[in-house]
Amino acid sequence: MIDIKKYLSVVAILLVTIILGVFATNIFITSLTQLFSLLINILAELLITIIIFSTIITYNVVVDKKVNKSLMKVNFKIVNFMFPIIIAISSLVNIPRDGIRRIYIKLNNIYIYNNKYNLDPEDILILIPHCIQKSNCKFRVTSNIDNCARCGLCNICELVGLKEKRGVNVFVATGGTLARKIIIDNRPKAVIAIACERDLTSGVQEVSNIPVLGVFNKRPNGPCVDTNLDINEVEDAINFFTSK
Numbered sequence: 021m022i023d024i025k026k027y028l029s030v031v032a033i034l035l036v037t038i039i040l041g042v043f044a045t046n047i048f049i050t051s052l053t054q055l056f057s058l059l060i061n062i063l064a065e066l067l068i069t070i071i072i073f074s075t076i077i078t079y080n081v082v083v084d085k086k087v088n089k090s091l092m093k094v095n096f097k098i099v100n101f102m103f104p105i106i107i108a109i110s111s112l113v114n115i116p117r118d119g120i121r122r123i124y125i126k127l128n129n130i131y132i133y134n135n136k137y138n139l140d141p142e143d144i145l146i147l148i149p150h151c152i153q154k155s156n157c158k159f160r161v162t163s164n165i166d167n168c169a170r171c172g173l174c175n176i177c178e179l180v181g182l183k184e185k186r187g188v189n190v191f192v193a194t195g196g197t198l199a200r201k202i203i204i205d206n207r208p209k210a211v212i213a214i215a216c217e218r219d220l221t222s223g224v225q226e227v228s229n230i231p232v233l234g235v236f237n238k239r240p241n242g243p244c245v246d247t248n249l250d251i252n253e254v255e256d257a258i259n260f261f262t263s264k
């Protein structure tokens with residue numbers, strides 16, 4: 021569930037901070053040159069306009085309104101730039117960061133879904149977190165997912181089935197470093213990443229040269245233990261990249 025109101029609240033705080041900052045600077049710089057004052061005000065107005073523009077686009081994307089693809093692309097670059105500030109503000113005012121990250125992943129996914137791909141299944145890499153595996157399972161699926169004995173107690177079983185049925189690559193990543201290595205070694209043309217909000221956000225930010233579709237894992241037992249996923253969401257993402 022995505023709550024756009026929390027994102028809007030954080031952006032409003034950011035705008036108020038900028039306006040107050042400019043106001044304070046104007047008082048302070050009365051003793052400085054007119055040119056400097058003018059420059060500060062122009063920069064602040066430009067910044068405020070960009071933030072408002074980005075927020076309008078973000079709102080429309082999140083509420084599933086049709087948005088021009090180019091505008092979406094420009095907006096995603098702006099959001100990428102503002103994101104560390106937005107996350108810092110949400111931490112300061114106690115707004116859950118995961119809600120903000122969900123909006124980021126939605127912006128990323130909708131932008132990718134607005135493009136067309138016709139990839140071979142072997143060019144698609146599915147990255148799953150280790151916590152999808154049942155915590156008491158003794159099989160080492162991190163080295164090779166085919167080591168799964170297919171008892172059906174966790175989604176690894178379904179993912180092995182998907183790998184065989186569709187011919188995609190599936191790897192279990194125990195962290196960001198391994199995920200990066202798997203991507204470098206396999207050189208996919210697209211990635212379907214399954215993870216929590218935090219890991220998906222950092223993954224999408226790091227991999228900028230290929231499309232990364234994010235799928236959130238479900239955490240009925242709390243974070244990082246016995247998580248699960250909706251296999252249909254993963255299959256839908258494969259269908260999209262292969263134009264099926």
Ligand code: SF4
Nearest residue numbers: 154157168169171174
């Ligand atoms: S489905 Fe595979 S990975 Fe999951 S618990 Fe069973 S054997 Fe282990």
